[in-house]
Amino acid sequence: MARGEGKTAGGARFGLLGRTLGHSWSPLIHARLGSTPYDLIKLEPDEVAPFVRNDASWRGLNVTIPYKRNAARLADERSERVERLGVANTLVRRPDGSVYADNTDVLGFGWMLESFCRDRLGLEGASALAGADVLVLGDGGASQAVQAALEDTGAHVSVISRHGSDGYGGLPERHPHALLVVNTTPVGMYPKCPASVVPERDLAALTELRGVLDVVYNPRRTGICLAAERLGLPWQSGLAMLVAQALFSSEQFQGVRIDRSLVGSIEKEICDQTENVVLIGMPGVGKTTTGRALAHLLGRPFVDLDDAFRLEFGTSAADFIREHGEAEFRAKETQVASDYGSRSSLVVACGGGIVTQPRNYDLLHQNGTIVQLDRPANQLSQANRPLSQERGIQALARERMPLYRAWADLVLPCTGSAAGDARAIAAALGLLAR
Numbered sequence: 001m002a003r004g005e006g007k008t009a010g011g012a013r014f015g016l017l018g019r020t021l022g023h024s025w026s027p028l029i030h031a032r033l034g035s036t037p038y039d040l041i042k043l044e045p046d047e048v049a050p051f052v053r054n055d056a057s058w059r060g061l062n063v064t065i066p067y068k069r070n071a072a073r074l075a076d077e078r079s080e081r082v083e084r085l086g087v088a089n090t091l092v093r094r095p096d097g098s099v100y101a102d103n104t105d106v107l108g109f110g111w112m113l114e115s116f117c118r119d120r121l122g123l124e125g126a127s128a129l130a131g132a133d134v135l136v137l138g139d140g141g142a143s144q145a146v147q148a149a150l151e152d153t154g155a156h157v158s159v160i161s162r163h164g165s166d167g168y169g170g171l172p173e174r175h176p177h178a179l180l181v182v183n184t185t186p187v188g189m190y191p192k193c194p195a196s197v198v199p200e201r202d203l204a205a206l207t208e209l210r211g212v213l214d215v216v217y218n219p220r221r222t223g224i225c226l227a228a229e230r231l232g233l234p235w236q237s238g239l240a241m242l243v244a245q246a247l248f249s250s251e252q253f254q255g256v257r258i259d260r261s262l263v264g265s266i267e268k269e270i271c272d273q274t275e276n277v278v279l280i281g282m283p284g285v286g287k288t289t290t291g292r293a294l295a296h297l298l299g300r301p302f303v304d305l306d307d308a309f310r311l312e313f314g315t316s317a318a319d320f321i322r323e324h325g326e327a328e329f330r331a332k333e334t335q336v337a338s339d340y341g342s343r344s345s346l347v348v349a350c351g352g353g354i355v356t357q358p359r360n361y362d363l364l365h366q367n368g369t370i371v372q373l374d375r376p377a378n379q380l381s382q383a384n385r386p387l388s389q390e391r392g393i394q395a396l397a398r399e400r401m402p403l404y405r406a407w408a409d410l411v412l413p414c415t416g417s418a419a420g421d422a423r424a425i426a427a428a429l430g431l432l433a434r
């Protein structure tokens, strides 16, 4: 039996049951909710029934693929939601030893939908969706939970899938009145990101669309969320659903009501921890130096994309440009940006020309807050910067300053010390220890 670490002998015990469990936020979330110790429990199919039925050491379990059906079947009693869907993500061992199954994915999505409708769409709540057209993308397990929560609102739900009668082609023609789109497919999930199952032009053509929800939470902005953001539409990643389902599970594990405002604060804590800070700006402005200082301040890994380029291709960015020209450099620079942009919790310093390629924006913003360092052009270092030397700083600034501005979530006028700039960025992003 390949159990997770931290097993407790005969005591209260919580955990996530699955077959292949990579990194999971659930232990951290449940620690905040009071369900500890919370382990990752990896079992082979033949181990699941004996563990669930006979191992008296666990008190509460979350269950993930591929065991949600087993969980529903193995329970002595099922909630109405589990009876309806045939899948459970929550098991509770009662004092008499019997096992109760619930599905808090439904409740978690319901919570996310309710707060999205209220806080982002300005509606009275999800019940205001009654009669509205909602498109649910995908027809797998997550889709079942989303559909169940939407049914309760009275919305008119259309399930879009590859194999069903209602496919992905021509959505704007078939569903011209869609008000909300919910992605339940794994398309766009790390590491194959950013990606979207619906092209941006089709979202743009849905003229009554008010918002986009995704159940995927890594990266923070999937392809469909990035598209929504560009179209000026409210969007929400699946992190809210993840935290909310954990809260509803934890309530059942402990048999108490838990403060609902914890959903927002835990979600924010995870966002703050995982979102990359990405520095852009003119060559010589101080991205590399300030980036290193910021990483040190925050205790995070630092990646300079020019260093990563040298590691990957065996030559410095400057030498590569001198030898092969700029166009070839840009193609390779995008590969490097794609790799590091999809990771989490990094401080990333870009090369000054990263903004010349529009495709790089989604790669860096999917998981990152973009910060422009700004200082007067006459203060910029030009040493070993072939493009600054050939084209002149003023010409580069004319071309790039509007792009830096358009990409930046935050513009930082440099103060004169890298450590001071690092502190100013951390403070502006709310990342200093509270």
Ligand SMILES: Nc1ncnc2c1ncn2[C@@H]1O[C@H](COP(=O)(O)OP(=O)(O)O)[C@@H](O)[C@H]1O
Pocket (backbone or CB within 6 Å): 281, 282, 283, 284, 285, 286, 287, 288, 289, 290, 349, 352, 381, 414, 415, 416, 417, 418, 419, 421
């Ligand atoms: N805050 C700062 N104040 C003064 N000089 C700085 C500052 N940050 C960086 N420098 C200097 O400016 C030059 C360019 O910095 P660098 O971090 O390589 O910029 P970039 O990565 O944006 O091209 C380096 O010589 C560095 O020591």
Ligand SMILES: O=C(O)C1=C[C@@H](OP(=O)(O)O)[C@@H](O)[C@H](O)C1
Pocket (backbone or CB within 6 Å): 281, 282, 283, 284, 287, 288, 306, 317, 318, 321, 350, 351, 352, 353, 354, 385, 386, 387
């Ligand atoms: O401005 C540019 O086009 C470049 C800037 C450099 O990075 P810095 O901005 O860190 O100097 C490096 O990526 C390459 O020489 C190209």
Ligand SMILES: [Mg+2]
Pocket (backbone or CB within 6 Å): 287, 288, 289, 304, 306, 349, 350, 351
């Ligand atoms: Mg640099």
